[in-house]
Amino acid sequence: MAAGVAAWLPFARAAAIGWMPVASAPMPLAPREKRRTQDGFIIINVSGTKFQTWRSTLERYPDTLLGSTEKDFFFNEEINEYFFDRDPDIFRHILNFYRTGKLHYPRHECISAYDEELSFFGIIPEIIGDCCYEEYKDRRRENAERIQDDADDENNKEGVMPDMTLRQSMWRAFENPHTSTLALVFYYVTGFFIAVSVIANVVETVPCRASPGMIKDLPCGERYALAFFCLDTACVMIFTVEYLLRLIAAPSRYRFVRSVMSIIDVVAIMPYYIGLVMTDNEDVSGAFVTLRVFRVFRIFKFSRHSQGLRILGYTLKSCASELGFLLFSLTMAIIIFATVMFYAEKGSTASKFTSIPAAFWYTIVTMTTLGYGDMVPKTIVGKIVGSVCSLSGVLVIALPVPVIVSNFSRIYHQNQRADKRRAQKASKEAGQAFLSKTNLSFEKEHHHLLHCLEKTTNHEFVDEETYEKNCMEVSSVNPPGSRCSSISSQHGLTSTCCSRRNKKTFRLPNSNMSGSHAGSLQELSTIQIRERPLISNSRSSLNAKMEDTVQRNSEHPYVTSAIISIRTPPVTSREGNNTSDSPDYSQRNIVKVSAL
Amino acid sequence: MGIQGMEILAVGVVLFMFMAVLKQFGVLEPMEDSSESDLELSTVRHQPEGLDQLQAQTKFTKKELQSLYRGFKNECPSGLVDEETFKMIYSQFFPQGDATTYAHFLFNAFDIDRTGSIRFEDFVIGLSVLLRGSVHEKLKWAFNLYDINKDGYITKEEMLAIMKSIYDMMGNYTYPSVREDTPFEHVEKFFQKMDRNQDGVVTIDEFMETCQKDENIMSSMQLFENVI
Numbered sequence: 001m002a003a004g005v006a007a008w009l010p011f012a013r014a015a016a017i018g019w020m021p022v023a024s025a026p027m028p029l030a031p032r033e034k035r036r037t038q039d040g041f042i043i044i045n046v047s048g049t050k051f052q053t054w055r056s057t058l059e060r061y062p063d064t065l066l067g068s069t070e071k072d073f074f075f076n077e078e079i080n081e082y083f084f085d086r087d088p089d090i091f092r093h094i095l096n097f098y099r100t101g102k103l104h105y106p107r108h109e110c111i112s113a114y115d116e117e118l119s120f121f122g123i124i125p126e127i128i129g130d131c132c133y134e135e136y137k138d139r140r141r142e143n144a145e146r147i148q149d150d151a152d153d154e155n156n157k158e159g160v161m162p163d164m165t166l167r168q169s170m171w172r173a174f175e176n177p178h179t180s181t182l183a184l185v186f187y188y189v190t191g192f193f194i195a196v197s198v199i200a201n202v203v204e205t206v207p208c209r210a211s212p213g214m215i216k217d218l219p220c221g222e223r224y225a226l227a228f229f230c231l232d233t234a235c236v237m238i239f240t241v242e243y244l245l246r247l248i249a250a251p252s253r254y255r256f257v258r259s260v261m262s263i264i265d266v267v268a269i270m271p272y273y274i275g276l277v278m279t280d281n282e283d284v285s286g287a288f289v290t291l292r293v294f295r296v297f298r299i300f301k302f303s304r305h306s307q308g309l310r311i312l313g314y315t316l317k318s319c320a321s322e323l324g325f326l327l328f329s330l331t332m333a334i335i336i337f338a339t340v341m342f343y344a345e346k347g348s349t350a351s352k353f354t355s356i357p358a359a360f361w362y363t364i365v366t367m368t369t370l371g372y373g374d375m376v377p378k379t380i381v382g383k384i385v386g387s388v389c390s391l392s393g394v395l396v397i398a399l400p401v402p403v404i405v406s407n408f409s410r411i412y413h414q415n416q417r418a419d420k421r422r423a424q425k426a427s428k429e430a431g432q433a434f435l436s437k438t439n440l441s442f443e444k445e446h447h448h449l450l451h452c453l454e455k456t457t458n459h460e461f462v463d464e465e466t467y468e469k470n471c472m473e474v475s476s477v478n479p480p481g482s483r484c485s486s487i488s489s490q491h492g493l494t495s496t497c498c499s500r501r502n503k504k505t506f507r508l509p510n511s512n513m514s515g516s517h518a519g520s521l522q523e524l525s526t527i528q529i530r531e532r533p534l535i536s537n538s539r540s541s542l543n544a545k546m547e548d549t550v551q552r553n554s555e556h557p558y559v560t561s562a563i564i565s566i567r568t569p570p571v572t573s574r575e576g577n578n579t580s581d582s583p584d585y586s587q588r589n590i591v592k593v594s595a596l
Numbered sequence: 597m598g599i600q601g602m603e604i605l606a607v608g609v610v611l612f613m614f615m616a617v618l619k620q621f622g623v624l625e626p627m628e629d630s631s632e633s634d635l636e637l638s639t640v641r642h643q644p645e646g647l648d649q650l651q652a653q654t655k656f657t658k659k660e661l662q663s664l665y666r667g668f669k670n671e672c673p674s675g676l677v678d679e680e681t682f683k684m685i686y687s688q689f690f691p692q693g694d695a696t697t698y699a700h701f702l703f704n705a706f707d708i709d710r711t712g713s714i715r716f717e718d719f720v721i722g723l724s725v726l727l728r729g730s731v732h733e734k735l736k737w738a739f740n741l742y743d744i745n746k747d748g749y750i751t752k753e754e755m756l757a758i759m760k761s762i763y764d765m766m767g768n769y770t771y772p773s774v775r776e777d778t779p780f781e782h783v784e785k786f787f788q789k790m791d792r793n794q795d796g797v798v799t800i801d802e803f804m805e806t807c808q809k810d811e812n813i814m815s816s817m818q819l820f821e822n823v824i
Binding site for chain 1: 823
């Protein structure tokens with residue numbers, strides 16, 4: 001509960017007087033409050049800068065240094081102030097946290113200095129308010145990365161750590177080429193061979209001068225087939241060796257095999273091997289030729305060498321939905337215009353627009369303002385449509401692209417923020433738990449207020465599981481077809497499974513059930529205890545005893561607030577249960593209520 | 597000619613659909629008035645009367661008034677509590693149920709001059725009655741709370757509304773669970789006790805008389821004296 005709301009608790013309690021005339025049961029006693037000493041000033045001297053505040057402000061968070069008695073260690077009797085030899089600028093924010101309940105992070109402060117102050121004063125950073133939380137986490141992450149980088153540099157300078165296995169050092173060499181000379185050499189060699197392979201693929205198709213005796217120009221690949229084949233073989237061998245080495249060195253082979261880079265590697269070298277296997281068969285040579293296209297994937301192997309390519313790939317991946325939408329809307333526009341164009345040009349003779357799909361080409365070329373001119377409308381309507389098409393092409397393509405770019409940028413950052421927030425949520429829970437440790441006296445008074453409400457209406461608060469369990473228990477104990485209706489009626493309006501009548505018969509099986517289900521026995525005793533306030537309605541002889549206990553309750557509701565014993569030993573005799581449990585009643589009630 | 601006309605018609609239809617597509621893009625949206633930016637000059641502020649006047653009107657000491665005002669001002673810097681804020685604050689104390697209806701009645705009980713917002717004076721005067729007033733005054737305040745339309749009579753409907761709102765605060769998960777007619781039965785019990793002449797309404801005199809005879813009620817009235 002917010003600290004500010006605590007200020008309204010006296011008001012809420014005073015308003016509870018409105019329930020008194022209609023209360024069904026006498027009210028519990030108010031918690032014994034220590035005579036409130038007049039709230040006094042407290043002066044905190046932080047390196048000469050004096051801060052003053054009320055004592056009650058600091059006592060709001062008893063888990064911190066300032067809120068507890070720990071500050072007494074810093075009390076200086078000569079000046080009659082609490083003296084801290086810390087940074088006063090940062091202390092200002094810490095004190096504001098007590099005043100407003102929100103902790104802010106000043107942007108101009110160094111993150112490590114701030115963290116130190118927070119830990120000194122016993123405040124966990126997770127309670128930083130939402131307005132400053134992201135900034136704080138970002139700075140912290142950067143700082144951690146910086147420290148990590150420094151540590152890595154240290155490691156690298158020392159050289160290979162002696163206790164790394166060969167496999168680990170190999171993997172490290174593959175991932176960070178700068179770690180050792182050998183890794184660097186390997187890196188450059190593979191890079192060189194990737195380039196050679198790609199260039200060979202390209203040059204293969206260039207027409208060379210025809211060999212003497214031939215008329216036509218041959219592509220170089222066919223002229224110097226053997227040379228190119230040897231080059232290809234060499235490259236593929238290097239790639240295969242590299243892939244196998246990576247596979248051996250990978251810490252998690254399964255994960256490595258599934259990674260994008262390894263798939264690219266495999267796709268790059270597969271055509272060669274397939275080609276080796278299938279050279280004789282003429283039928284599949286067409287497919288074989290197609291496979292050679294995949295050799296171009298070798299160029300993607302460069303992405304291991306280039307950081308920028310990796311970022312671009314990631315960018316496209318995360319922007320995929322936006323691009324997909326652009327593509328979809330373009331497709332819609334193309335289809336619409338192609339259809340219109342086709343029907344407009346249907347009448348003209350020797351029209352190139354033979355079908356709608358044929359008109360697709362025209363539409364695309366026009367909309368992207370390429371305008372090859374191979375297909376041109378001849379009718380007037382066609383020309384009108386064509387002009388509308390090209391104008392709208394500008395709009396359709398040029399306008400959304402910056403929108404998509406900025407959209408992408410925004411969504412990318414938003415996603416990052418959402419992911420960050422999700423990741424930070426867990427630690428924020430911890431922060432909330434810290435904040436919720438309010439004054440014990442506040443808790444007591446709040447519980448007393450809720451207790452009064454229970455007495456007014458003669459009903460008790462239970463939490464959801466016990467509520468369900470109650471209905472469940474009775475339905476299991478009572479014979480089928482009993483009055484207990486289905487659990488699904490949460491409101492229990494028609495359900496009589498928790499009605500008072502059943503409770504009387506419910507008590508009898510207590511002794512029978514002792515052997516069957518230890519857990520349910522615990523529940524039974526729980527339910528038994530809760531019957532107490534209903535003494536006004538039930539008239540069995542047992543209740544004579546219960547009346548005594550209730551009387552005792554109203555006089556000493558908080559006899560032992562420290563001891564909270566839930567586990568009562570399952571005693572089969574009802575009397576034993578009743579009397580032994582009566583002092584626990586109030587604590588159990590407190591426990592239940594504080595489960596809110 | 598007929599075919600050509602239909603073609604032109606088809607072309608027109610397709611063009612219209614295309615406009616719809618562009619609208620989808622947000623490119624061709626008809627210019628709508630951008631809503632005025634929410635520059636509400638929320639300068640509805642209220643400053644309370646002087647400390648001395650308040651001290652004369654209530655039974656609090658100066659220091660108590662000071663500490664009350666500090667808490668009040670922290671929560672409501674504008675000096676006024678409107679009904680929504682009031683409901684929100686009050687609901688925080690009863691997380692299991694729905695306290696808004698009862699908070700509404702409570703708000704009306706505090707907002708004596710029906711301005712729609714509680715000023716600090718209303719707040720403090722109400723608190724003074726509740727905490728420092730005589731039992732007679734407290735009972736009168738409670739009667740005022742139950743009398744929703746402030747006509748001097750509590751009818752069964754008014755009582756039922758109040759009772760339902762109290763049971764609403766309990767929420768769904770109670771033991772025993774609240775049935776449909778539980779508030780109604782409770783109201784019946786109350787009326788049986790209070791309504792002396794059985795005329796279907798409870799006047800302030802009947803109310804006072806009955807309460808003063810009931811020692812439970814009388815003792816519970818003293819319950820919250822040490823709250824501040």
